[in-house]
Every structure is written in structure tokens, then in C-alpha cells.
Amino acid sequence: MGSKASTEGENTGEAEKTETVPTPLPRLKNAIALNQITHANDIRFGNGRFVYMDAIGRGGFGIVAMVVDTDTSNPYAMKMERCAVSYKNEVEAYEKLMGVQGVPKFYSTFREQGFTFLQLELVGINLLQFVRAKGRKLRRTEAFKLVPQMIDILEQIHERGLVHADIKPANFAFGLGSECNRLYMLDFGFTSPFLDSDGEHLEATTRPPRGTVLYMSANQHLSIYNSRRDDLESLVYTLMDICKVSLPWRNLQAPTNRCAHHAYFDIKQGGTDGSKICDVPEFKKALMMCRALEYDEKPNYEKFKRVFELNIVQAATVSVKPDLPDQVYRCNLRREEEEVLLKFDINKEVTETAEIAELIELDNSPDAED
């Protein structure tokens, strides 16, 4: 989750009409085999119950660690954040999404030393890492093969009355082992309800844009509160990006004021019919469908899927799954992030520093949720 101009993905060059073999990207090497994990430290969370194994993700407010439960020896993902304003949001979302296929299981949450923790089902490589591990962007047929799963997850999230509000490649991940051809949706820090307590759609309102600039819908740049149509539009940008169709705004400076957001809005609108965004018929059509949706309208998910439908031969032959289905990917931490982890070293005496006390206070303040 992050309110920032994303630098994720690679600059992909111009959109193409025909499918070409995508160009190589730098490959990821730091895979960790699940059956080979050993821990060389005494960093523990949750009153000593969870042993830290490795960092597998990082975001705007903290890191995601792979941990092992000392009671059961099961591995989990532990999302730890410092005073994250999005934390309460994310816990509520995970509670509402319990049982949804394609959302990692949520096991527990706790707070330690001014940090919040979410214990989650461990899933595998995210889509951004997947593309990097392949060393090339995906072929369109490969990206389209993923669409039904992506839409199904989104539809279920919407059915629970929530919009995800930060759809991007790094927020989709493959499952592990026998689940490696299933997709999961991650990061519910910006997820928000779109229904009121009577089940009616919330009135259109405004708030400062949040999410990841690169994939944010055009309307979000006008500060229009997210609704279901915005998730779909962000999904189209996500798909374009993973299969080498350039996002024309990729090299724009991150918007810092209203005027800059308006510039983004204009370029993301891409002319009256969106045709200036790209020439690929499927993306053009999908974007037009997003633009035709009213603020409170329920999308026709099946129709959306049909835009990307593969023919019978393609559907039977195209396979999209990680080469290493039993591996997660280590992520490099910054020095200050490594230092944070040392606060949880059980061999070190832990004192609550002024900084941590301040963070707890901030986190408990009434404004913390905005």
C-alpha cells in the first residue's frame, strides 16, 4: 500500500498492434526454497512465538517477513508496519474478506514495540517479481490467461461491499506449491467500503487521491472517491503494464498538486474514446467499458472477462505459473529496516525508545485513520 508515484515495472516502450516476443528484463535470483529455510538469528515476534526467517516484501510503511510458528512449524507471512494509518483498514478488510478464494487467510493481529503485525497465509511470488523472474514482459495471451482469476477475485471483494483501491502488479501473487497456478490479491491498506449501513451505494464524494499513481484511475486524479469502476480501470493498466504495452504517463513526474493531477487525468482519459492510450483492441475496449460505468454502477464482470477471452487452442496451451512454485523471493532491506528488526532480537534487552512511544501515541490519535 502506498500513496506515491510508483516506480514499479519497467519502461516498456511503445504500444504495439501485433504480439511480439517481449524483451528481456533483469532476472531475479534471490529465491528461497521453502523446504530449505533455516534461521540464523533470534528475531522473534508475538511474544517469541514467531521466528523471523527472511524479508519477502517491503512497502511504504514497513516490511513483510516470512516467519515460522514455533508451535506448529508452519510458515506465515507477517506484515509489520510502524504506526500505519492503514492498519485498522486492512484488518477490517481481511475480516470482511474471510473465506474469499484469492485472498490470503488472515490468522491474527497484534502489536509489539509500536509496530502492528498481521499474520497472513504465505503466498508466492508477486506479478511484478514474476515478470522479472521470467526476464521478460508477458505475452498478451499469457496476461489474458490471468484475467478470469483477477476479475473473479475483484468481483468477490466487491460483493463483500469493498473496493480494493490499490490494484497493481505487486498486489497480485501466485500461490505456493499445488496452488501455484492460483492468483491471490494482496494489500488491503486502502480498501474501503462503498455501501452504507443500509446496503445503499455511498454518495459520490471527494478526497485526495490515494493509491499508486501509475495505476490509479483517471477519476481518482480528480479526487473522486473510489468505486468499483476504478478497480477495473486500475486492473486494465496493470495488465497493460505486465504485457509490454506502455503506460503513456509512466515518465511524468509524480503529481504533487491539483494541477499536476489534472494533467494526469487528461492523459489517462486519452481523448474522448480513450484511443490515445493504446492501440491494443482488448485494452481499448476494456477502458471504454470502465469509462462507461456510472459511479455507483455494478460492472458486468462476465462481459469484462469476455473482452480478454482466449480461443480454445490458446486457452488449452498457454500456461502461466512460476518456474519455482515452492519458492518465495527474498527482498533487500534498507539499513534502517534491518535495524528495526534488531529491536525484536530476543537476545537484546528491549527498551521502548522515545521514538517508539511517540509512534504509539500517533497511532492511537483520533486523526490516525485519515
Ligand SMILES: Nc1ncnc2c1ncn2[C@@H]1O[C@H](COP(=O)(O)OP(=O)(O)OP(=O)(O)O)[C@@H](O)[C@H]1O
Ligand atoms: N501473504 C503474503 N505472502 C507472501 N508475500 C506477501 C504477502 N503479503 C505481502 N507479500 C509481499 O510483500 C509485498 C508488499 O506487501 P504489501 O503490498 O501488503 O505491503 P505495503 O507496505 O502495503 O506495500 P506498498 O506500500 O508497496 O503498497 C507484496 O508485494 C508481496 O510481494
